[in-house]
Amino acid sequence: MASGEGGRLRVVVGITGGIAAYKAVALVRLLVLAGHDVSVVATPSALRFVGKPTLEAISRNEVGTDLYEGVAEVRHVALGQAADVIVIAPATANSLAKLAHGLSDDLLGTTVLASSAPLVVAPAMHTEMWENPATVANLALLRERGVRVVGPGTGALTGKDVGAGRMAEPEEILAATLAAVRPQDLAGRRILITAGGTREPLDPVRFLGNRSSGRQGVALAEAARDRGAAVTLVAAHLEVPPPHGVALHQVGTAEELAVAVAGFAAEADAVIMAAAVADYRPAVVADAKLKKEALGEEHELRLIRNPDILRALTSGELAPSRPAGQVVIGFAAETEQDPERILAVAREKAARKGVDFLVLNRVGWAEGFATAENAVTVLDGHGSIVGEAAGDKLSVAHRILDVLV
Ligand code: CTP
Numbered sequence: 001m002a003s004g005e006g007g008r009l010r011v012v013v014g015i016t017g018g019i020a021a022y023k024a025v026a027l028v029r030l031l032v033l034a035g036h037d038v039s040v041v042a043t044p045s046a047l048r049f050v051g052k053p054t055l056e057a058i059s060r061n062e063v064g065t066d067l068y069e070g071v072a073e074v075r076h077v078a079l080g081q082a083a084d085v086i087v088i089a090p091a092t093a094n095s096l097a098k099l100a101h102g103l104s105d106d107l108l109g110t111t112v113l114a115s116s117a118p119l120v121v122a123p124a125m126h127t128e129m130w131e132n133p134a135t136v137a138n139l140a141l142l143r144e145r146g147v148r149v150v151g152p153g154t155g156a157l158t159g160k161d162v163g164a165g166r167m168a169e170p171e172e173i174l175a176a177t178l179a180a181v182r183p184q185d186l187a188g189r190r191i192l193i194t195a196g197g198t199r200e201p202l203d204p205v206r207f208l209g210n211r212s213s214g215r216q217g218v219a220l221a222e223a224a225r226d227r228g229a230a231v232t233l234v235a236a237h238l239e240v241p242p243p244h245g246v247a248l249h250q251v252g253t254a255e256e257l258a259v260a261v262a263g264f265a266a267e268a269d270a271v272i273m274a275a276a277v278a279d280y281r282p283a284v285v286a287d288a289k290l291k292k293e294a295l296g297e298e299h300e301l302r303l304i305r306n307p308d309i310l311r312a313l314t315s316g317e318l319a320p321s322r323p324a325g326q327v328v329i330g331f332a333a334e335t336e337q338d339p340e341r342i343l344a345v346a347r348e349k350a351a352r353k354g355v356d357f358l359v360l361n362r363v364g365w366a367e368g369f370a371t372a373e374n375a376v377t378v379l380d381g382h383g384s385i386v387g388e389a390a391g392d393k394l395s396v397a398h399r400i401l402d403v404l405v
Pocket of ligand 1: 332
């Protein structure tokens with residue numbers, strides 16, 4: 001099983017025949033965008049609602065339907081055996097009945113039976129069917145066996161009726177799916193994460209910035225959310241979409257980031273400062289666009305030091321009422337090439353910043369920024385190496401959280 005260790009999961013998305021199947025396309029898309037390997041298993045009736053080419057294009061994998069396809073690779077059990085998690089959305093009343101009784105007359109049925117992975121179902125049906133004692137009993141049986149049920153919500157159904165039975169939204173199903181497979185070792189914890197790079201304005205159209213894309217901070221927010229934490233993400237100019245299910249607070253400059261951290265840190269069990277904060281800002285911010293005629297052939301910029309937010313946090317100056325035992329994790333992006341010297345720089349930084357942990361990553365023209373992969377070394381406050389991780393930014397995020405836990 002790839003869960004915990006790896007960021008990338010093998011997810012089977014089962015789609016059964018209900019009108020909400022069109023929303024399953026969005027679920028598949030969200031899973032793929034989050035970096036997971038998705039195999040869709042659709043029942044023949046599901047394919048009356050959404051086309052196979054759509055599902056294959058969105059999932060980037062072949063879509064299985066028929067028990068008698070892919071027999072040579074023993075597809076009817078292989079998908080289930082390899083899955084880290086199976087999610088069925090929509091799960092019709094009929095499919096819940098079949099699941100409850102272990103029927104396996106189609107590829108989805110055999111896939112589920114052949115799997116020991118967590119199973120998540122997102123029921124969708126008309127209210128009468130949802131409330132029918134047969135469905136109620138089937139669902140109770142499934143819950144008893146550890147199947148996780150997400151939704152349904154109450155709202156407009158296919159016809160003119162309104163009531164219980166509306167499939168949960170794709171984002172909610174995604175969150176439930178990932179939560180089913182990740183350890184819930186941050187449940188009940190409040191985690192503040194900063195991500196992205198601050199921009200310090202020079203005039204209304206220009207700024208001093210850095211190359212941070214926010215990917216590692218966003219991956220940390222996703223990973224912490226999936227492990228049960230209540231996450232606040234303070235985001236400065238992200239180049240990637242912020243994750244669903246976290247409290248998002250957008251900032252522009254280092255000073256705005258400082259104000260946000262001061263506020264949210266008072267309530268956080270852990271603070272992870274993944275943002276690349278500008279150390280300096282222009283002394284003067286022009287009200288109108290700076291013009292070459294006025295600046296001449298050479299122009300000198302005067303810069304002023306920004307506050308060191310991390311240091312101010314650990315010294316107690318920034319958020320005096322922060323909770324006792326709050327864990328603070330800083331980042332150090334360094335260009336030093338020599339392995340010994342880069343560690344020495346990081347050790348000095350960990351001590352100077354007063355952090356509990358420091359995540360060191362080497363950056364350069366082609367390393368670290370705006371890439372999907374990362375390689376980090378985690379040091380504790382005394383400079384001892386307590387973790388190392390390399391790979392996609394989601395796996396790296398999970399390793400960092402393992403250290404935090
Ligand atoms: N940081 C901060 N406030 C700043 C600068 C950095 O809180 N004004 C935080 C970053 O979010 C990061 C850590 O401090 O978690 C280290 O940032 P880095 O830029 O590597 O450290 P600096 O103190 O700026 O040292 P250097 O002189 O190496 O840039």
